[in-house]
Each structure stands twice: as structure tokens, then as C-alpha cells.
Amino acid sequence: MTTMATPTHSAGAKAPDYNPKSESAGAKRAKSIIFHAAALVLTAIVLYPGLWMIASSFKPNAEIGGQNTSLWSNNFSFDNFVTAMEGIGGVSTLQFFTNSLILALGAVVGTILSASVSAYAFARINFPGRSLFFGMMIATLLLPFHVVIIPQYIVFQQLGLVDTYVPLLIGKFLAADAFFVFLMVQFMRGLPAELDEAARIDGAGHARIFGSIMLPLMKPALISTSIFSFIWSWNDFLGPLLYLNTPDKYPLPLALRLFVDQTQSSDYGAMIAMSVLALLPVLLFFLIFQRYIVEGVSTQGLKG
Amino acid sequence: MTQSPTLSRRSTAPAPAQLRRSKRNGADARAGYTFLLPWLLGFIALTVGPMISSLYLSFTNYNLFEPPKWIGLDNYTTLFQDERFLQSVGVTLGYVVFGTPLKLAAALAVAMLLNSKRRGQGFYRSAFYAPSLIGASVSIAIVWKAMFGDSGPVDQGLSFFGINLGGWVGNPAMTMPMFILLTVWQFGAPMVIFLAGLKQIPNELYEAASMDGAGPVRKFFNITWPMLSPVIFFNLLMETIHAFQIFASAYIISNGEGGPAGSTLFYTLYLYLRGFSDFRMGYASAMAWLLVIVVGIITLIFFRTSKSWVHYSGDSR
Numbered sequence: 001m002t003t004m005a006t007p008t009h010s011a012g013a014k015a016p017d018y019n020p021k022s023e024s025a026g027a028k029r030a031k032s033i034i035f036h037a038a039a040l041v042l043t044a045i046v047l048y049p050g051l052w053m054i055a056s057s058f059k060p061n062a063e064i065g066g067q068n069t070s071l072w073s074n075n076f077s078f079d080n081f082v083t084a085m086e087g088i089g090g091v092s093t094l095q096f097f098t099n100s101l102i103l104a105l106g107a108v109v110g111t112i113l114s115a116s117v118s119a120y121a122f123a124r125i126n127f128p129g130r131s132l133f134f135g136m137m138i139a140t141l142l143l144p145f146h147v148v149i150i151p152q153y154i155v156f157q158q159l160g161l162v163d164t165y166v167p168l169l170i171g172k173f174l175a176a177d178a179f180f181v182f183l184m185v186q187f188m189r190g191l192p193a194e195l196d197e198a199a200r201i202d203g204a205g206h207a208r209i210f211g212s213i214m215l216p217l218m219k220p221a222l223i224s225t226s227i228f229s230f231i232w233s234w235n236d237f238l239g240p241l242l243y244l245n246t247p248d249k250y251p252l253p254l255a256l257r258l259f260v261d262q263t264q265s266s267d268y269g270a271m272i273a274m275s276v277l278a279l280l281p282v283l284l285f286f287l288i289f290q291r292y293i294v295e296g297v298s299t300q301g302l303k304g
Numbered sequence: 305m306t307q308s309p310t311l312s313r314r315s316t317a318p319a320p321a322q323l324r325r326s327k328r329n330g331a332d333a334r335a336g337y338t339f340l341l342p343w344l345l346g347f348i349a350l351t352v353g354p355m356i357s358s359l360y361l362s363f364t365n366y367n368l369f370e371p372p373k374w375i376g377l378d379n380y381t382t383l384f385q386d387e388r389f390l391q392s393v394g395v396t397l398g399y400v401v402f403g404t405p406l407k408l409a410a411a412l413a414v415a416m417l418l419n420s421k422r423r424g425q426g427f428y429r430s431a432f433y434a435p436s437l438i439g440a441s442v443s444i445a446i447v448w449k450a451m452f453g454d455s456g457p458v459d460q461g462l463s464f465f466g467i468n469l470g471g472w473v474g475n476p477a478m479t480m481p482m483f484i485l486l487t488v489w490q491f492g493a494p495m496v497i498f499l500a501g502l503k504q505i506p507n508e509l510y511e512a513a514s515m516d517g518a519g520p521v522r523k524f525f526n527i528t529w530p531m532l533s534p535v536i537f538f539n540l541l542m543e544t545i546h547a548f549q550i551f552a553s554a555y556i557i558s559n560g561e562g563g564p565a566g567s568t569l570f571y572t573l574y575l576y577l578r579g580f581s582d583f584r585m586g587y588a589s590a591m592a593w594l595l596v597i598v599v600g601i602i603t604l605i606f607f608r609t610s611k612s613w614v615h616y617s618g619d620s621r
Binding site (some may be wrong): 036038043049056064115120121126127133136137142144145147148149151152153155157171175181205206231235241252260268272276279282283286290293294297299 | 341358429
């Protein structure tokens with residue numbers, strides 16, 4: 001309302017008659033309103049698919065699509081979820097959840113163990129060939145995954161390991177997700193070198209330094225790694241599609257595909273309800289660890 | 305002889321210490337490889353080994369049941385006469401060339417909008433990021449297919465404005481825009497990275513530019529763009545490489561067929577179909593190696609051209 005110029009907080013030696021930061025309170029307020037209006041419109045657009053999905057999962061089939069564009073319905077019910085929980089192909093949805101959980105937890109444990117040890121070698125031990133291997137590890141970050149799937153499949157097939165979880169988990173225990181190794185190396189390099197030196201002088205070997213000094217200090221990196229390896233494993237589709245044949249071993253993404261195939265979109269509501277169920281753990285993770293996830297992305301450049 | 309832990313390890317050391325160090329070097333080498341063992345095993349058994357054997361397979365005819373038969377460059381020459389292959393290249397390039405820049409432009413624009421000390425910034429940042437976490441999942445592919453299907457909400461919404469496109473999913477001309485919207489919708493991850501980069505730019509630069517009478521456009525091209533160029537480069541490289549590898553969404557939306565009329569036959573989907581439906585594993589290996597070569601060349605071009613437009617500040621990196 002007032003047109004009085006507000007003084008700037010930067011008390012530098014600037015020309016007093018021309019100060020770019022001085023704005024009238026009214027202009028400031030208008031800018032703020034424009035900012036929030038733009039941001040809110042954008043939020044509505046970005047969140048719309050999610051809201052549509054959740055709303056549709058509670059609607060009767062007849063009200064999804066067609067002339068009915070409203071997100072609201074007077075006939076909201078849990079019917080779709082009841083159908084979705086029955087599962088598909090003679091396997092209950094609870095079983096699919098269990099399978100997804102086993103795979104995701106296996107991925108977290110494997111990645112934490114293997115990536116942290118390997119990262120310690122890269123970040124803290126001087127050995128011949130280190131920079132060469134480090135360069136190769138970075139190169140695998142950029143390597144399209146598809147170049148290895150055919151030979152890997154052939155080997156696992158000959159070992160009789162197709163239709164088991166071994167092909168899906170072994171890479172996690174061998175630090176095959178270079179991203180996590182890289183993340184941990186970066187984190188460890190940020191820890192003061194004096195810590196290791198002091199421990200060495202006290203006679204501690206690498207195992208002690210790693211276990212008693214590095215691991216406890218690496219908690220933030222370990223948490224980021226756990227969250228992302230869980231979510232990536234939970235959403236993974238190609239791996240299970242290649243290796244799993246029997247529905248009772250399917251994780252949720254494969255179960256969803258089976259559902260789409262078998263119902264041929266005749267039960268839209270149940271299909272969307274199952275999609276919601278499959279995303280639920282990821283969304284819960286996001287709500288709980290929001291800060292961690294977004295900070296992790298902004299500092300480590302992690303892909304979503 | 306008491307050494308303080310704060311002493312730098314590169315201090316001028318007397319002879320006994322040097323002796324100790326060389327002994328330590330041997331121990332370090334052993335420890336180094338012991339700790340590196342998981343990664344090293346994985347690297348050899350799951351990356352290098354398979355890469356070499358897929359290179360070999362790419363010169364053979366192999367169907368998983370009979371031993372591979374050497375056919376030289378036949379797979380590669382056949383590829384370039386295979387219309388479906390050429391179509392998959394076109395589809396994928398279209399997606400990469402249009403989807404990635406649009407996604408990054410959206411990410412940068414929104415990051416610049418959010419880069420201010422205003423209330424609610426954290427909320428918006430999280431809300432915009434959320435799609436990146438779930439965008440590549442099967443669930444979202446199902447939702448996308450339903451939303452862009454015949455008489456889905458997108459079609460209904462557009463017809464409200466008098467635009468009648470019908471379902472996008474069944475229309476070969478509209479499937480690519482649908483996939484591009486799906487990737488642009490996930491602008492949140494690069495946006496968060498841009499936002500972190502924008503926060504590093506000292507405000508004094510903008511203040512000085514304002515005093516010199518620079519408008520927002522000049523400020524963007526003379527300050528924001530060069531200062532942010534390492535982050536732009538990182539995002540561009542990673543997003544491009546990722547875009548080549550889109551699979552789950554394409555598989556689900558097209559029922560694993562790449563239709564209608566091959567308009568969603570993405571490279572990786574065709575590779576999968578050739579390798580694991582037709583069991584032409586040699587052929588699929590040749591496709592995989594071509595992808596590696598193309599991605600490698602693109603990476604190289606990015607790095608080469610980066611010298612002219614990416615500016616690293618003197619102190620860091």
C-alpha cells in the first residue's frame with residue numbers, strides 16, 4: 001500500500017540514488033502474489049495425474065473416463081481395492097507385495113554392504129591401479145545397461161538361475177550400481193583425512209578404520225543410498241520381466257502387467273487401484289524422507 | 305618421535321618413516337584390492353565379461369538353444385535394411401531430441417522461478433520433484449495410458465476447448481507428444497539440481513549487472529547461463545543418456561508391441577523383442593553394441609563441444 005522505498009540490507013558502497021533492490025512494498029507484494037499464483041497453477045498441473053489416479057481408484061468403473069471429468073464422485077468406495085487385493089493368476093496381491101519387499105530389502109542390504117566397502121577402497125586406500133579402476137567405474141555410469149543383459153541372461157540361464165531372485169540381486173551385492181559407489185566415494189572424500197591418520201598411528205588397520213570410523217560417519221550417505229536403492233528396486237520392471245516366469249514370484253510391477261494383460265482394461269477401477277497400491281510404499285517413503293531425498297538429489301545429482 | 309595427528313602426511317619424512325611407508329604401501333595394495341573385491345568381481349563378471357561376449361555374439365546367429373554360428377558383419381548389415389529397426393531409431397531419436405531439451409528447459413525455468421527466498425519454496429520443490437520418483441514406474445504408465453486414452457480426461461479436457469484429437473494412445477501421430485509430456489512431467493529431478501546450482505551464483509553479480517543497466521535477458525545470458533553451465537552440462541548429458549534407455553513406459557503403454565503403427569517402438573523395446581521374443585540374440589547384441597557406440601559418440605561430442613560453452617570457475621574442479 002505504501003509507496004515508501006524500503007532500504008536494502010546490503011550496506012555496500014553503492015550509489016544511493018540507484019539501488020536495484022529497493023522496491024515499493026506494494027510491488028513486492030504483487031510480485032509475491034504472482035509468484036505464488038504461478039507456482040500454484042504449476043503444482044496443480046504437476047499433481048493432477050496423481051490426483052486423478054487416486055480419485056479414479058475410488059470410483060466405480062462407469063465414472064472413470066467418459067463425460068465424467070470431475071475428480072469428485074458421490075459414489076466413492078473401496079470396491080476397487082477389494083478387487084485389486086484379490087490378485088491375479090491365482091496369486092494374492094499380498095504375495096506380490098511380499099515379493100517386491102524381499103527384492104527391495106535385498107537390494108538395500110546388498111548395495112549398502114558392497115558399495116560402502118568398494119567406496120572405502122576408492123576414497124581412502126592408496127593402491128596401484130586405483131585411478132584406472134575409478135575411471136572405469138565412472139564410465140559404467142554412462143554405459144547403457146542393455147549391452148550386458150543378453151550375455152547375463154545366457155549365463156544365468158545356463159546356471160539354471162532363471163526364475164529365481166539370484167540374477168536380480170547378485171548385482172546389488174557386487175556394487176553393480178556404480179551410482180551408489182560414486183555417491184559414497186564423494187561423501188567419504190569430504191571427511192577429514194586426519195581421522196584415518198590418527199587411527200593409523202594408534203595402530204588401527206583398514207578394517208577397523210572402515211568399521212569404527214567411516215561407517216558411523218557415513219550415515220547420511222547410507223540413508224540416501226538405502227532410500228534410492230529401495231525405490232529403484234521397487235519400481236524395476238525390466239529385470240523381473242527378463243528373469244521371472246512364474247506369477248507367484250512376481251513383484252508388483254510384473255503383477256500389474258499381468259493384470260493389464262488378463263483383464264484387457266475391462267476392470268479399469270481395479271487396475272488403477274492396484275497401481276495406487278504399487279506406488280503406496282514409494283509415496284510413503286517420499287512423505288517421510290522428503291528432505292533427505294530432495295537434498296540427496298541436489299547435492300549428489302542422483303536421478304529420481 | 306611422537307607424531308601429532310594434525311601433521312600432514314606429506315611432511316618431509318626421515319629415512320625410517322620412508323621405510324615404514326614402503327611397507328605400508330604393500331599392505332595398502334593388499335587392503336585396497338580386498339576392499340575393492342565386490343566391485344571388481346561385479347565389474348568383471350557382470351560388465352566387462354558380458355560386454356566382450358555380447359560383442360562376439362553380435363557377429364553370430366544365436367538362438368539360445370543351438371551353438372552360436374559365426375556370420376561376420378551380417379547382423380550389422382541386416383540392421384540397416386530392417387525397417388522396424390530404422391523405425392525404432394527414428395522413434396528414439398525423436399524422443400531424445402525433443403523430449404530432453406523440453407524437459408531441461410522446463411526444469412531451468414521452474415528452478416529460476418523458485419530461486420528466491422519466499423515462503424513455500426520447500427513445498428513447491430518437493431511437489432515438483434515427486435513425479436521424478438515415480439514417473440518411470442509401471443503404475444504411472446498405466447495411468448498415462450488411461451489419461452490419454454479415448455475419452456480419457458485429457459481428451460475430454462481438450463474437447464472442452466473445441467479441440468477433438470480423440471485418444472492419443474491409438475493415434476500414431478499423437479503417441480510421441482504423449483511420451484514427451486511424460487518425460488517433461490518428470491522435470492523435477494533436473495530442476496532440483498539446477499536450483500542447487502543457482503544458489504551458488506553470488507548475488508553480487510546480478511546487483512552489479514543491474515547497476516550497469518542490464519535487463520533480465522542480458523542477466524540470463526551473461527550471468528546465469530555461463531555460471532550454471534557445468535550444471536547444465538551435467539543435466540544434459542545424464543538426461544540424454546537416460547532418454548535413450550526408456551523401456552517400462554513404452555512396454556506398458558503399447559502392450560509390449562510398440563504400436564500403433566510402430567510409433568512407440570523405442571530402441572530398447574525392439575531390442576527386447578528381438579532378443580527375448582524372437583530369441584535372435586546375436587541380432588539383439590548387435591543392436592546393443594550400436595547403442596553403446598552411439599551413446600559413446602554422443603558423450604564424446606558433448607565433452608568436446610563443452611569446452612566452448614561450459615565454464616568451470618577457477619578454484620573448484
